Amino acid sequence: MKNFHDEYNRTKDLFENKMLAMVGEAVYDAPEILTKAMRYSLEAGGKRVRPVLMLQVAQLFGTTLENVFPLAVALEFIHTYSLIHDDLPCMDNDELRRGKPTNHIVFGEDMALLAGDGLLNLAMETALKGAENLKEDDLKVYLQAMRILFTAAGVNGMIGGQGVDLLSENKDIDEETLHYIHTHKTGALINAAVLCGGILAKIDEKTYSILQHYSDVIGLAFQIRDDILDVQGDPEVVGKAIGSDLANKKTTYVTLYGLQESERKLKNLEEEGIRLMNQLDCDTSFLKTMIRYICQRDQ
Amino acid sequence: MKNFHDEYNRTKDLFENKMLAMVGEAVYDAPEILTKAMRYSLEAGGKRVRPVLMLQVAQLFGTTLENVFPLAVALEFIHTYSLIHDDLPCMDNDELRRGKPTNHIVFGEDMALLAGDGLLNLAMETALKGAENLKEDDLKVYLQAMRILFTAAGVNGMIGGQGVDLLSENKDIDEETLHYIHTHKTGALINAAVLCGGILAKIDEKTYSILQHYSDVIGLAFQIRDDILDVQGDPEVVGKAIGSDLANKKTTYVTLYGLQESERKLKNLEEEGIRLMNQLDCDTSFLKTMIRYICQRDQ
Numbered sequence: 001m002k003n004f005h006d007e008y009n010r011t012k013d014l015f016e017n018k019m020l021a022m023v024g025e026a027v028y029d030a031p032e033i034l035t036k037a038m039r040y041s042l043e044a045g046g047k048r049v050r051p052v053l054m055l056q057v058a059q060l061f062g063t064t065l066e067n068v069f070p071l072a073v074a075l076e077f078i079h080t081y082s083l084i085h086d087d088l089p090c091m092d093n094d095e096l097r098r099g100k101p102t103n104h105i106v107f108g109e110d111m112a113l114l115a116g117d118g119l120l121n122l123a124m125e126t127a128l129k130g131a132e133n134l135k136e137d138d139l140k141v142y143l144q145a146m147r148i149l150f151t152a153a154g155v156n157g158m159i160g161g162q163g164v165d166l167l168s169e170n171k172d173i174d175e176e177t178l179h180y181i182h183t184h185k186t187g188a189l190i191n192a193a194v195l196c197g198g199i200l201a202k203i204d205e206k207t208y209s210i211l212q213h214y215s216d217v218i219g220l221a222f223q224i225r226d227d228i229l230d231v232q233g234d235p236e237v238v239g240k241a242i243g244s245d246l247a248n249k250k251t252t253y254v255t256l257y258g259l260q261e262s263e264r265k266l267k268n269l270e271e272e273g274i275r276l277m278n279q280l281d282c283d284t285s286f287l288k289t290m291i292r293y294i295c296q297r298d299q
Numbered sequence: 300m301k302n303f304h305d306e307y308n309r310t311k312d313l314f315e316n317k318m319l320a321m322v323g324e325a326v327y328d329a330p331e332i333l334t335k336a337m338r339y340s341l342e343a344g345g346k347r348v349r350p351v352l353m354l355q356v357a358q359l360f361g362t363t364l365e366n367v368f369p370l371a372v373a374l375e376f377i378h379t380y381s382l383i384h385d386d387l388p389c390m391d392n393d394e395l396r397r398g399k400p401t402n403h404i405v406f407g408e409d410m411a412l413l414a415g416d417g418l419l420n421l422a423m424e425t426a427l428k429g430a431e432n433l434k435e436d437d438l439k440v441y442l443q444a445m446r447i448l449f450t451a452a453g454v455n456g457m458i459g460g461q462g463v464d465l466l467s468e469n470k471d472i473d474e475e476t477l478h479y480i481h482t483h484k485t486g487a488l489i490n491a492a493v494l495c496g497g498i499l500a501k502i503d504e505k506t507y508s509i510l511q512h513y514s515d516v517i518g519l520a521f522q523i524r525d526d527i528l529d530v531q532g533d534p535e536v537v538g539k540a541i542g543s544d545l546a547n548k549k550t551t552y553v554t555l556y557g558l559q560e561s562e563r564k565l566k567n568l569e570e571e572g573i574r575l576m577n578q579l580d581c582d583t584s585f586l587k588t589m590i591r592y593i594c595q596r597d598q
Contacts, residue, residue, distance in 0.1 A: 029483075030454035034462040038454070085416060090389075090408035109389035110465050113412075114458055117384060117419065121453040124423045128446050136435045147427050154420040155329035155337070159413055163333040166409050184328075 037115035057197030070130025074123040081119035152192035161185030187219030227252035336414035356496030369429025373422040380418035451491035460484025486518030526551035
C-alpha cells in the first residue's frame with residue numbers, strides 16, 4: 001500500500017473539495033451570514049475520519065467514489081452540526097474547537113443554532129440529491145445506506161447518546177451507561193461510515209458482519225483514545241482545552257477504569273481490528289493502519 | 300361536501316393517531332426524558348394545518364392516505380422542531396406556546412435543543428421508511444416529493460426565513476425583506492404540504508401550477524392573519540402572548556401596511572384562492588373553505 005498518511009490525505013483532500021463544492025451548489029437562497037456560519041465550521045478542519053472511512057471501504061470493495069460522495073458529505077454535515085450544537089452555552093459551553101473560536105462565539109448563539117439545523121437539513125437534501133438518476137437496484141441499495149446513516153444520527157443513535165451524556169454529568173454512572181454513551185454518541189456515526197461504504201459496494205453478508213464488528217472496534221477505540229487525550233493530550237495539538245471531562249465531572253473510560261487499563265483495552269482493540277481485517281481476502285492494509293492511527297492519534 | 304369542520308377534524312384526528320403511532324414505532328433506544336420532550340411538543344396540539352392540507356390535496360386527486368402519512372408526519376415533525384428551537388432563549392425566548400409552557404421551560408434548554416434536533420432527524424427517518432417497498436415509478440414520485448419537503452425545510456426555505464427574521468429584529472425592513480421572511484419562514488412548508496400532496500397523487504403540470512399558485516396564496520394569507528392576530532387576537536384563544544411582534548420591534552404586514560390594508564389584502568387573497576380552486580374540475584369545496592378558514596381563524 002502507498003504510505004498511509006499520503007493515502008489518507010489524498011482521500012481527505014478529494015473529499016473536502018467535493019464537500020465545499022456541494023455546499024456551493026446546495027445553498028442558493030439563504031442569508032449570507034447563515035451560509036458563512038455553516039461554512040465556518042465545515043472549513044474549521046478536523047480529521048474527516050468518518051468520510052475517509054466510508055470512501056476507503058467503498059473503494060476497497062470496488063465502488064466508484066462518485067456514488068459515495070453524497071452520503072460521505074451528508075455524514076460530515078451531520079457530524080459538524082452535532083459539534084456546533086454540542087458547543088452551545090446550554091450544552092458543553094465550549095469556546096474553542098479545533099484551535100478556533102466555536103461557532104456561537106463568532107456568529108452568536110442564534111445563528112449557531114440555525115447553522116446546526118441548516119447543516120442537518122442539508123445532509124438530507126444532499127443525500128436525496130445523490131439518489132437522483134439511480135436505476136432501481138442501485139437506488140434500493142442507496143436508500144438502504146441512507147436509512148442506516150440517518151438512523152445512526154437520530155435519537156436511537158448519536159442524539160440519544162448525547163442525551164444520556166447530558167443526563168450523566170456530575171453523576172457517577174455505571175459501565176452500562178458509559179457503554180450506551182460511547183456506542184451511541186460516537187460509535188453510531190463511525191459504524192454508519194463503515195457500513196454505508198460496504199453497502200454501496202454491495203458486499204455479501206459475511207463481509208458485512210466482519211465490517212460491522214470492525215466498525216464497533218474502531219468506534220470504541222476512537223472514544224477511549226478521546227478520553228485518554230482529555231487527560232494527557234497536548235492542548236496545542238488537540239486544539240481544545242484539556243481536562244474538560246474532569247472539570248465537568250464526566251465519567252469516562254479513564255475515570256472508570258484508570259489510564260493504564262484504558263491503554264491496555266486500546267491495545268486489545270487495535271489487535272482485534274487487525275485480526276478482523278485479516279479475515280477479508282482483499283488488501284485491507286489501509287483499514288489495518290487506520291485502526292492503529294485511531295488508537296495512537298494525538299489529536 | 301360534509302361540514303368543513305367535521306371533515307377537518309376527521310382528517311386531523313386520523314393524522315394525529317397515525318403520527319403518535321409512528322413515534323412509538325420509530326423511537327426504541329432513546330433516553331426516556333428525550334422521548335418525553337419530543338412527545339410533549341407533538342402532543343401540545345396545534346391546528347395541524349400542514350398535514351391536513353397535504354392529506355386533503357392527496358385525497359382530492361385520488362391517492363390512498365396510507366401512502367401520504369409518512370411525509371405528512373415528517374412535515375409535522377419538521378414544523379414542531381422549528382417551534383421548539385424558535386422558542387429557545389437564544390431565539391424568541393417564548394415561555395408560552397399553545398397555552399402551555401414551552402419545551403425548554405419544562406425540560407430545560409439542553410433537552411429542548413436535542414428534542415428539536417431529534418424531531419428533525421426523525422422526520423428524515425420517517426420519510427425514508429415511507430419509501431420502503433415502493434415500486435420503481437411510485438418510488439421516483441415519492442423521492443421527488445421528499446426533495447420538495449426537505450428543500451422547503453432547509454436554509455433555502457424555512458431556516459433561511461428564520462435567519463432573515465432574526466437579522467431583521469429591531470430594524471426597519473423593506474417590503475422585499477418582509478416578503479422573503481414570509482415566503483420562506485412560513486410559506487415554504489405550506490407550499491410543500493400542498494405540492495407534496497399533489498405530486499404523490501401524480502397530478503398533471505397544469506394542475507401542479509394551479510396548486511403552486513394556491514399554496515402561495517394560502518401561505519401568505521396564513522402569515523398575514525398571524526400578524527393581525529398578534530395585534531388584535533385574544534391571548535386566551537391564540538394561546539400565546541399578544542403584541543410580542545411589537546415588543547420585539549418586528550416589522551410585520553401590520554406594522555408595514557397598517558391593519559386596514561392588511562385586512563383588505565387578506566380578503567383579496569381569500570378571493571384569489573377560491574378563484575384558483577374554481578379552475579380545477581373536481582370538488583374543491585374543502586380547499587375553498589380552507590382558504591376562508593385560514594383568513595378568518597382566530598388562533
